[in-house]
Amino acid sequence: NAGVTQTPKFQVLKTGQSMTLQCAQDMNHNSMYWYRQDPGMGLRLIYYSASEGTTDKGEVPNGYNVSRLNKREFSLRLESAAPSQTSVYFCASSAQGALNSPLHFGNGTRLTVT
Amino acid sequence: GENVEQHPSTLSVQEGDSAVIKCTYSDSASNYFPWYKQELGKGPQLIIDIRSNVGEKKDQRIAVTLNKTAKHFSLHITETQPEDSAVYFCAASTGTYKYIFGTGTRLKVLA
Numbered sequence: 001n002a003g004v005t006q007t008p009k010f011q012v013l014k015t016g017q018s019m020t021l022q023c024a025q026d027m028n029h030n031s032m033y034w035y036r037q038d039p040g041m042g043l044r045l046i047y048y049s050a051s052e053g054t055t056d057k058g059e060v061p062n063g064y065n066v067s068r069l070n071k072r073e074f075s076l077r078l079e080s081a082a083p084s085q086t087s088v089y090f091c092a093s094s095a096q097g098a099l100n101s102p103l104h105f106g107n108g109t110r111l112t113v114t
Numbered sequence: 115g116e117n118v119e120q121h122p123s124t125l126s127v128q129e130g131d132s133a134v135i136k137c138t139y140s141d142s143a144s145n146y147f148p149w150y151k152q153e154l155g156k157g158p159q160l161i162i163d164i165r166s167n168v169g170e171k172k173d174q175r176i177a178v179t180l181n182k183t184a185k186h187f188s189l190h191i192t193e194t195q196p197e198d199s200a201v202y203f204c205a206a207s208t209g210t211y212k213y214i215f216g217t218g219t220r221l222k223v224l225a
Contacts, residue, residue: 042215090158107155107157
């Protein structure tokens with residue numbers, strides 16, 4: 001069982017470049033999430049998708065866009081990367097979202113913007 | 115806004131001793147409290163969770179307690195082993211899609 005798979009694992013960008021982080025889950029979960037993790041700040045929600053066809057902003061959405069491509073896949077796009085977006089990005093999924101199902105995380109993408 | 119405070123930020127214990135990590139939440143509507151363990155280079159993994167209608171839950175060497183009046187919940191690990199060394203995160207949720215995470219505790223179990 002792969003669970004939640006994120007690609008790439010590492011990425012270095014120059015300021016102003018764009019990229020898309022990919023996420024796929026094979027657990028038939030309805031809800032998917034993108035978090036960023038920074039030292040001393042825990043995990044902060046960027047965007048989430050409660051179900052296929054819907055997306056909503058989280059705590060720190062500025063500078064990001066998302067696409068829920070289908071039930072399995074949820075991508076995060078940086079249109080014009082900035083050094084402040086240097087972080088570790090985690091995708092997560094859950095079965096029922098609002099009914100307090102636990103989050104299942106991928107292993108992260110470590111992004112550096114120079 | 116809502117927040118979750120987590121203490122301590124680092125914790126070192128001798129193998130076989132107990133470890134306790136504490137979290138305090140601000141939103142009284144929170145009703146679900148998961149704990150995650152994150153090993154180096156990996157994503158957080160759920161280790162135990164508790165809902166607001168329960169005061170305590172145990173799973174082998176791990177237990178979580180909840181005090182709704184004080185808005186306080188804790189993770190207890192007994193008989194610690196080297197493989198328990200990791201970063202632990204608490205979180206609180208109000209039943210929406212929003213989980214508020216603590217800032218993490220780095221636990222080191224010394225052999």
